Amino acid sequence: MTTKPFRFGVVAAAQGGAAQWRETARRAEDLGYSILLSPDNLHLPTPTAALAVAAAVTDTLRVGSFVLASPLRTPRAAAWEAHSLSVVTDRRFELGIGTGIPAMREAAAELGLPYGTGAERLAQVADTITHLRTLDGAEHTPVLLAAGGPRARRLGGERADIVTLADKPLTSRADFAAHAAEIRAAAGDREVELAMNVFVVGDEAPPWIRSFIGADAATLREHDSLAILPGDPAAAADELERRRAEYGVSYVSVNGAFLTEFAPIVARLSGQ
Template sequence: MTDSTANGGTKPFRFGVVAPLRTDLPTWRDRLHRIADSGYSTLLMPDVPQWQPAPAPTLAVAATLTGLRVGSWVYASPLRPAWSTAWEAHSLSVLTEGRFEMGIGTGRPGIEDELRDLGLPAVPPSERLTQVRETVTALRDLDGPDLHTPVVMAVRGPKAQALAADLADTVAVALMPGDERDEITRMVRDFRARVTRDVELAQHVAVIGDAVAPFMAPPDTDTAALHAADSLAVLPEDPAAAAEEIQRRREELGFSYFVFGADFADTLAPVVADLAGH
């Protein structure tokens, strides 16, 4: 294994954008076209009821409008039965001709209250992790031998990391507000040490400069504290400095897939133009 990736080879950079539909349709369509023209690889949708239209139909429309890959960022496993999520993901793979990536995790902090509001059981984390495994297993059965829907897993604890090491194509480490760089560096390196497959490492970057991306972190996020902790959830606003930091993170930790909020897509377009595919 080299210093830069989990599987012994440096992966090329790619960049995704979380762009839920929160405007009128023409404005959203224009944004998608700008994202595609800027060199981003993937258009992503959160899985939060009442925030925007449901992910699946929205992603199908986005895939039709552009040549982008599309994906869920990320399905919350307790929101629907495992077979239903798997069927939806497989269907999107078929309808997009292989351009869909299923992001899945156990849900955001505080999802228990949301589940109760929806009349769903607030199952414990261990059971939510079992639901993730059941979803991926069902998806592989539906895909069969001729289709492979990439699975992106958002992970935090050791049990989630172990499951991702077995099942995921891409792994994103879920960051918390108090996480310092040294702590996450140890976590990522420990994860890499146990992975023997070809796994891509992803970064969810919620803060650019002092601005917080909607849908990627709470609006009351303490950006000063994140800067003080040298948090990996932050990138500089200056494109040249951001590009330098992104390259550092690949070299030191193996991160090659970076996901930003749609409000920052234009600001970071020069970074994408410079690094995507390299």
């Protein structure tokens, strides 16, 4: 298993006005995060617009969608947005894409687009990557694929640069290890960066996170969940090193609610 250096991202939405969003981007860069990630939600500013602003007010911070839901755009339109953002950010953009959570059915209907079957939505992801590679030409916009099922893990291994394991919060470590192995097997000789998202750092989960993932911090700890990390920086760093050794995960994103709390771990492990 190839061991890649650690890098860290923070997932945040452009809420609270333009000034607050610019400050979030600058703060993420100052704290040593590699990338600022923005979700795809019709009730929030579109991630491509928000990320263009974030890149404009920072110098080295990368930006990425986390993740574009394939039913909300045609593959060619999604590729156009991604390539355009890659160009205007001087190649600091990473396209995160996936088939979307179930709530995207209503969002697609609002846009007048079909939601499609799981296979059709995954085919849209593959088509988006194909269109993006054509638009990029000699350049290469990194693609992160959110993989929650076996077909997505296979596609991620075969086509993506980064695969984030979108397992359920209470997925066992044994199952997570098996899923990571599926991606590596599909990748063959290709180098694929493995990633995961952490929802909670420390002892408490904000109410909206509890609602979104369907579990509180105590439940996550009881199930030895990979969706939570201890608040103590040394213990969290040890746990992330364990995850890299056991699963190959070197790219870790954290919810924006823990931007400051997670910063000591970023400082301790980035590039290591």
